[in-house]
Amino acid sequence: MAASELEGFNLNNIAIMPKVQPEQQIALRDKPSSFASQPIYKLLRAFNLQQYTRKLTDSGYGEEVYKLAVLNGLQRDELITQLKPMPGHKAKLSAFFTVIDEIYPRQKVIEQIKAVTPD
Secondary structure (H helix, E strand, C coil), X not given: CCHHHHCCCCHHHCCCCCCCCHHHHHHXXXXXXXXXXXXXXXXXXXXXXXXXXXXXXXXXXXXCCCHHHHCCHHHHHHHHHHHCCCCCHHHHHHHHHXXXXXXXXXXXXXXXXXXXXCC
């Protein structure tokens, strides 16, 4: 497009995709585009919060949901802040953590981690 053809377009919201190197293309192709098989997705979906699956998976909770049970209140608040939840979702995320606590009692998870962790 010539500069004159771009006149009147708002270019501030256009994202420029970085050039992907060949070795990165292979990694991107092998990465599943859907997180529907992740345990975290299934749990989030019960609360209509599945849009946070990618961020939680990228943070290491996709397959290992039990790790969320080990977080204390402050860590959970920080995680929720990092998720940048939509209005009204903080309450749903609080309910989500209540279910996490029921499924994975914090003290039992900590004991099991200690049992399999070498001194």
